[in-house]
Amino acid sequence: MTVETEPVAELPDPRDFGLPVVGEEEIPAELTSLVEEVRTLVDAVAHTRAGAEDLAAARTAVAEAASRLQGDRHDIGTMVRHTWPDGRVEYGTLANIVAGPTNAAAPPLRLERASGGGLHGGFRLNGVYQGPPGLVHGGWLAALLDQALGAAAGAEGMPGLTANLDVNYRRPTPVEAPLEITARVTGTERRKVFVAAEISHDGEVTAEGTALMVRLDLPGDGGA
Numbered sequence: 001m002t003v004e005t006e007p008v009a010e011l012p013d014p015r016d017f018g019l020p021v022v023g024e025e026e027i028p029a030e031l032t033s034l035v036e037e038v039r040t041l042v043d044a045v046a047h048t049r050a051g052a053e054d055l056a057a058a059r060t061a062v063a064e065a066a067s068r069l070q071g072d073r074h075d076i077g078t079m080v081r082h083t084w085p086d087g088r089v090e091y092g093t094l095a096n097i098v099a100g101p102t103n104a105a106a107p108p109l110r111l112e113r114a115s116g117g118g119l120h121g122g123f124r125l126n127g128v129y130q131g132p133p134g135l136v137h138g139g140w141l142a143a144l145l146d147q148a149l150g151a152a153a154g155a156e157g158m159p160g161l162t163a164n165l166d167v168n169y170r171r172p173t174p175v176e177a178p179l180e181i182t183a184r185v186t187g188t189e190r191r192k193v194f195v196a197a198e199i200s201h202d203g204e205v206t207a208e209g210t211a212l213m214v215r216l217d218l219p220g221d222g223g224a
């Protein structure tokens, strides 16, 4: 296996593939704040013990808010461009279910480059992400790992799709607790990008994943 940590190719501009792009800085502060409020709403609804009157009033207010926002929508597949202070540019899907900045159903997961290579991020999942009582749903842990694994390949200039994902759940992962995730590329072979990631709590790994990402077959890279 060739271990290759240098970017294989310049990150493609999604517009060259017909995908609309919005700059993260163009997202209105009011939308960011609305998304935060909706996350709070989902958690409140999931756990409320409010009475019928409050429930009915809340339902009317939410229905009114939903009808205000329908109509003018970003296309499915719209990408978001994040520009780092050093000028480096990264792309993600605007409504990505794990990391999309405008997706209120996303935790959201935010990742940064780790000093020793790869990516890392700190996050916290509320009770909405429960599977077993008090614990994070295993499917969501897999989704978080998949996202970090894909982003680690993307950060090395090798964006692709997950062909295979292998997850081991080592210890229960608590909700409402500080969690950390790390991910890195471990090797490449032709279009195959091998990646590994861990989620930890209190310094102990609770879930770990490895994946095979198959790099996008971009014009001009010869697929090698």
Ligand SMILES: CCCCCCCC/C=C\CCCCCCCC(=O)SCCNC(=O)CCNC(=O)[C@H](O)C(C)(C)COP(=O)(O)OP(=O)(O)OC[C@H]1O[C@@H](n2cnc3c(N)ncnc32)[C@H](O)[C@@H]1OP(=O)(O)O
Residues within 6 Å of the ligand: 012, 013, 014, 017, 091, 092, 146, 147, 148, 149, 150, 151, 152, 154, 155, 159, 160, 161, 162, 163, 164, 189, 190, 191, 192, 212, 214, 216, 217
């Ligand atoms: C355009 C602009 C881009 C902008 C930039 C964006 C940057 C974003 C950066 C970062 C954020 C990203 C974060 C995302 C994270 C989430 C990721 C997901 O959720 S992905 C969704 C779920 N996955 C699918 O839907 C895939 C479905 N599968 C497929 O479409 C195909 O099977 C695919 C593409 C994976 C491979 O198909 P083939 O035709 O292209 O390639 P073949 O020739 O089959 O495979 C290539 C090599 O891989 C091996 N391979 C393929 N699948 C395998 C498998 N399951 N197990 C083992 N090996 C496999 C093959 O044996 C071959 O290996 P040999 O080079 O010959 O040695």
